[in-house]
Amino acid sequence: MSTTSATPTDAAVELRRMTRRSFATGGIATVAGAASLWWIKHAVPEGGIPWPLRKMMEFNSRVSDAIFDPNRLAPTFDVSRAREPRVNGMIGLKKELDLRRWHLDVLTGGDKPVIERSLPINAIHELPRFEMVTEFKCVEGWSEVVHWAGCRLSDFIAKYGHDTPFVGLSTPDRAYYVGLDRASAVHSQSLLAYEMNGQPLTSGHGAPLRLVCSLKYGVKSIKRIGAIQFTNKRSADYWAEQGYDWHLGH
Numbered sequence: 001m002s003t004t005s006a007t008p009t010d011a012a013v014e015l016r017r018m019t020r021r022s023f024a025t026g027g028i029a030t031v032a033g034a035a036s037l038w039w040i041k042h043a044v045p046e047g048g049i050p051w052p053l054r055k056m057m058e059f060n061s062r063v064s065d066a067i068f069d070p071n072r073l074a075p076t077f078d079v080s081r082a083r084e085p086r087v088n089g090m091i092g093l094k095k096e097l098d099l100r101r102w103h104l105d106v107l108t109g110g111d112k113p114v115i116e117r118s119l120p121i122n123a124i125h126e127l128p129r130f131e132m133v134t135e136f137k138c139v140e141g142w143s144e145v146v147h148w149a150g151c152r153l154s155d156f157i158a159k160y161g162h163d164t165p166f167v168g169l170s171t172p173d174r175a176y177y178v179g180l181d182r183a184s185a186v187h188s189q190s191l192l193a194y195e196m197n198g199q200p201l202t203s204g205h206g207a208p209l210r211l212v213c214s215l216k217y218g219v220k221s222i223k224r225i226g227a228i229q230f231t232n233k234r235s236a237d238y239w240a241e242q243g244y245d246w247h248l249g250h
């Protein structure tokens with residue numbers, strides 16, 4: 001796995017080295033032509049991705065770690081631009097949820113997490129309300145401007161969380177889960193949202209509580225959150241396990 005401690009200098013040095021290396025590989029590829037394409041396609045997949053591509057993604061991930069600017073903001077829009085996005089991605093949402101029984105578990109500890117508290121939705125509604133109109137982007141190639149309301153994840157963490165390097169969020173059934181580094185979690189546009197375009201979240205959009213992380217692609221914006229875990233180890237991430245970059249944009 002990639003480390004999280006790369007400095008910008010480390011990354012720059014590595015980028016130069018990789019560029020040199022890819023020139024070399026590029027030369028061979030030109031000579032070998034179709035044979036090298038075969039090699040890329042058939043290189044033994046680890047975690048589902050042929051290793052030449054996986055190496056590049058791991059490198060991207062390390063560069064992400066090194067260049068994150070916590071002050072960067074996603075662009076915001078006039079509320080008149082807001083539309084309802086399509087309902088996309090139903091992992092962990094297939095069973096009907098009894099909203100009266102829903103609660104948010106706060107977990108600590110790494111491999112053997114313990115439930116520290118179980119919060120009702122009122123605990124979220126009582127935190128300072130924050131609204132934002134930002135573009136919601138899916139890696140599949142569509143986007144929509146959406147007006148969100150909720151509380152900042154940073155306010156939630158200050159009141160109920162811990163200062164750990166990683167924050168993991170999962171659906172009540174643990175079928176979908178995402179991991180955030182601390183800087184992304186406390187970013188001012190990372191929201192625990194309970195309203196979309198002036199209405200309470202619908203079930204398909206993640207009622208009663210979802211994440212909206214405007215700096216990142218939609219996959220990180222987990223719907224129907226059931227648990228938040230504070231941990232020192234990189235949190236598990238559903239799509240990272242399928243081979244996507246763990247950060248998915250800043």
Ligand SMILES: Nc1nc2c(c(=O)[nH]1)N[C@H]1C(S)=C(S)[C@@H](COP(=O)(O)O)O[C@H]1N2
Nearest residue numbers: 086087088089090091138176218221222223
């Ligand atoms: N629980 C859960 N959250 C999820 C997903 C999912 O499958 N399950 N899909 C993600 C993806 S890929 C996208 S693009 C957005 C879509 O959010 P929307 O349905 O509100 O448009 O939800 C994200 N959150």
Ligand SMILES: [Mo]
Nearest residue numbers: 138139218219
């Ligand atoms: Mo998506």
